[in-house]
Amino acid sequence: MQTKISRRTVVKSAIAAGAFIPALGFIDTAMAAAAMPALDPSEPTAKALGYVKDTATVDAKANPTHKPEQKCSNCAQYQGKAGDANAGCNIFAGKSVAGAGWCKVWAKKPGA
Ligand code: SF4
Secondary structure, X not given: OOOOOOHHHHHHHHHHHHHHHHHHHHHHHHHHHHHOOEOOOOOHHHHHOOOEOOHHHOOOXXXXXXXXXXXXXXXXXXXXXXXXXXXXXXXXXXXXXXXXOEOOOOOEOOOO
């Protein structure tokens, strides 16, 4: 038996799939960040890089180049979006960092 599928049906399906797949990617990223354990600032690597969960608490004497507007959410290494409360970081694999956090590796995300 042959089922007749109209061109309109194919086009509508393709549009729906095109809209849905990026949404899946977003959900996947959000779920991945939620599943990752939060980076503990007292872990040796985090400590060595001066990671803090809140950029407002950075030790200014120890980090004279730090500026208050520098935070994980606008860092090139941050895997989340600007508004995400936490997300992965390319430096700390398998851990999530706070969007409001900071460490010595901070570098401005292009376009941020
Ligand atoms: S590298 Fe960037 S995103 Fe990662 S902890 Fe440091 S400041 Fe935050």
